[in-house]
Amino acid sequence: MKLGFLTACLPQLPLDEIAAWAAAHDYEALEVATWPSTGSRDFEASHIDVRAFGAREAEDVRALFDKHGLLLSSLAYYENNLHADEARRAEIADHVRANVDAAQLLGVESVGTFIGRHPGLSVKENIALAERELPPLVEYAGERGVKIIIENCVMEGWHPDGYPGNLAYSPELWEWMFDLGLYLNYDPSHLLWLGIDPVTALKPYLDRIPHAQAKDAQLDPAARNRYGFFGRTVERNDGWDSGWWRYRVPGLGDVDWRRVVDTLYEGGFTGVLSVEHEDPVWSGDVQRVTQGLEIAHRTLRPLIVG
Template sequence: MKLGFLTACLPQLPLDEIAAWAASHDYQALEVATWPSTGSRDFEASHIDVTDFGKRQADEVRALFERHGLTLSALAYYENNLHPDTTRRSEIAAHVRANVDAAALLGVDYVGTFIGRHPGLSVKENIALAERELPPLVEYAGERGVRIIIENCVMEGWHPDGYPGNLAYSPELWEWMFGLGLYLNYDPSHLLWLGIDPVAALRPYVDRIPHAQAKDAQLDPRARDRYGFFGRTVERADGWDSGWWRYRVPGLGDVDWRRIVDTLYEGGFTGVLSVEHEDPVWSGDTARTTQGLEIAHRTLRPLIVG
């Protein structure tokens, strides 16, 4: 197992600076963000432009990682593959394929994304839609030696009422998506606030988890007593404002990282555990964000052998 982090938390920095910082702070891997660059860098990260990527660019990226002794664990493009606008859905699928092409050139095994959801359809209708839309992407990736990994983020902000916007949030849905040839990019933080035991959910599926993310969650049960499980309604500022829980860097929330890492080891996991930094306390500028990554490192690195 290696410890890395997802570069999306540092959208303002170029990849070479992130790699240098990671290596100098004893991180071993990077999960690299590849959203299309539209100029809105506060809300997205584009550390590899997969739309203009050939052998020269692949050689440059490989040389960068070799120079710093880092592993490139996955390309990361987490978007709604069931977007209700069919034109936008096609654009997203095209960018997933571009990520697959770049991963194949780089010798990277994984591309991360979401299932997503059409918010105007029922779950049953969304499952039928996914069974039409996703197998061609799985086949495209497989032909190039790449696997598509799905993060189990709820993406409640994608739904107008704060309901799940990514149909990969529970073990029941994991089993369904495994049947489509997809793999899981396991993140315990989402399970915690859903009321699912992250360790119990993890244990049976380690062999379908080639890559994992490390994000924590801090719960406030007293606030839940006011708002209920689904969070704020009248007082909700935006789709992401539940009011009773928030994401934290590992070590500052309620996830039991000793049990998580031990369960991964027990199940034979040999991949990368990638910190996904979305902590509202340790963010806002580069210095504070990197301090958050240092906190995560102090929490997780002692648990990883080697």
């Protein structure tokens, strides 16, 4: 197992500066953000331009990672593959394929994305839509030796009332997506606030987890007594504002990282545990973000065999 982080937390820095910082601070891998320079997400990072990527660009990226002794663990483009707008959905699928092409050139095992959700359709209708839209992407990736990995993020901000916007948030849905040939980019933070024990959920599916993310969640049961499990309703400022929990860097929330990492080892996991930094306390500028990454490193490094 290697310790890395997702570069999306540093959208203002170029990849060479991020790689130099990671190597200097004892990180071993980077999960590289590949959003287009313009799109629908307000925190996009584009550290590799997969739309203008060929053999020369792949050689440059490999040379950069070799220089710093780093592994490029996965390409990261987490978008709504079931977007309600068909034209936008097609654009997203095209960008997933561009990521797969870049991963093939780089010799990278996986491309990360979301299932997503059409908010105007029922869950059953969304599943039927996914069963039409996603298998061609799985086939395209498989032909190029690449796995498509799905993070189990709830993406509640994609739904106007804060309900799940990514149909990959529970083991029930993991089993369905595995049947489509997809894999899991396991993240325990989302399970925690859903009331799912992250370790119990992890154990049966280790053979479908080539990559994992490390994000923590801090729960506030007293606030939940006011809002209920679904979070704020009348007082909700936006889809992300639950009112009773928030994401933290590992070590500052309620995930039991000793049990999570031990379970990964027990199941034979040899991939990368990639810190996904979305901590609102350790955000705002490069210094704060990198300090948050240092906190995550101090939490996780003692648990990972060197």
